[in-house]
Amino acid sequence: MNEPAEPPTGGDGRPDAATEAFVAHRNLLFTVAYELLGSAADAEDVLQETWLRWTTVDLGSVRDPRAYLVRITTRQALTRLRTLGRRKETYVGSWLPEPLLTSPDVAEDVELAESVSMAMMLVLETLTPLERAVFVLREVFAFDYDEIAGAVEKNPAAVRQIAHRARAHVAARRPRGATSPDETRDAFEAFQRAVETGDVQSLLDVLAPDVVVIGDGGGVKQAVLQPVVGADKVARLFTAGLTRVGAVMTVEPVQINGGPALLVRLDGELDGVLAMRFDDGLVSGCYYVRNPEKLSRVQQETPVTR
Missing domain, CATH: 1.20.140.160 (PhyR, sigma-like (SL) domain)
Known part of the structure; x- marks a missing residue:
């Protein structure tokens, strides 16, 4: 409003x-x-x-x-x-919650960033x-x-x-192991490189064994209807998805809900937002929002504060 x-x-x-x-x-x-x-x-x-x-x-x-x-x-x-x-x-x-593009200072407020993160919002659900x-x-x-x-x-x-x-x-549902900002950045950058290159082994190296992918297409765009669990399945999901796209895919690192995420574009058009959760320096959760009705807040910052 x-x-x-x-x-x-x-x-x-x-x-x-x-x-x-x-x-x-x-x-x-x-x-x-x-x-x-x-x-x-x-x-x-x-x-x-x-x-x-x-x-x-x-x-x-x-x-x-x-x-x-x-x-x-x-x-x-x-x-x-x-x-x-x-x-x-x-x-x-x-x-999945509606993703918000947030400013860097939100990430600096650790408690606020955790409270609006996609992972915590799902816990609150x-x-x-x-x-x-x-x-x-x-x-x-x-x-x-x-x-x-x-x-x-x-x-x-x-x-x-x-x-x-x-x-x-x-x-009982908070992240299992604390991940430092440096570890988070390193894991995020490694994940981005692996997705861009389609390197399965590089993906496996940065995924937690019990990593989960949740997709939200809202019935408008194709997405996994049930969570996909396990590093092998998740790595195959991402690499197979890349080979089936049939379009030029680009990813852009952004801050979504106070944490690192990727804006995914196909042939220059926004396809979705991939937010992540990190535990012990590994990617333990991937939340991919493709529902177009939920993407209006990912290209202009929304102020959130305490």
């Missing part, structure tokens, strides 16, 4: 207090909504709804505009999650909507339990229990 084309102004011609507060926190609100929904388009709709409700609030009764706006955004996102869940039930093939909201607000944005309780309409004691349960669930 864009802010109002002509923001309300006071008598001195400046935006009014409601507009100033919303604009000041807009990127944060988008990030909250996106982490809860995995869809930039739905996050923008939530921001539109947040803005409409915010304009009806008596600002004199608001002590903390940031917390109040996040509360509205969270409630709207939780409502939309139910609709999104029904859409996913009829989705063709695997569902395994939580209940309420667990997801509590986890994101607490672990990513550091809201206190009282503030979260107001946002999810539960008491603080219940929120603490939900947070504990969500943390344990996520911890």
Whole structure:
């Protein structure tokens, strides 16, 4: 969503207090909504709804505009999650989050980068909507339990229990082994070279034994309908895919959701985005989004922040 084309102004011609507060926190609100929904388009709709409700609030009764706006955004996102869940039930093939082109400074904020990574977004998908909201607000944005309780309409004691349960669930699914920035860069560059040359052995050298590939074509473009697991199968998948393309393929390294990824083009036209997860210096996850409806945010940066 864009802010109002002509923001309300006071008598001195400046935006009014409601507009100033919303604009000041807009990127944060988008990030909250996106982490809860995995869809930039739905996050923008939530921001539109947040803005409409915010304009009806008596600002004199608001002590903390940031917390109040996040509360509205969270409630709207939780409502939309139910609709999104029904859409996913009829989705063709695997569902992946909508990828975002992000700026280099997102990668420098390790906690933010992890929280918006494709791998973590898939972990968040395994939580209940309420667990997801509590986890994101607490672990990513550091809201206190009282503030979260107001946002999810539960008491603080219940929120603490939900947070504990969500943390344990996520911890069991986090990356297994820490990978340094240098190791990540080396593995990514080696993977890119192997894909460009079609060198099977070079691919095997950089793939974790239990690497998984998940493809999302949304029923519009061809993609693997079920995850492909194992270094041998994944290496064959990539090299066989390259030989069948019948077009000039080029890849461009970019930052997607705070981590290294490749924009894949065929004959100069954008074909998809390949994001990756790294464990112990090896590629352990490949997430290939080909659904055209999910590629609108990969050629211009989307601001995300905490």
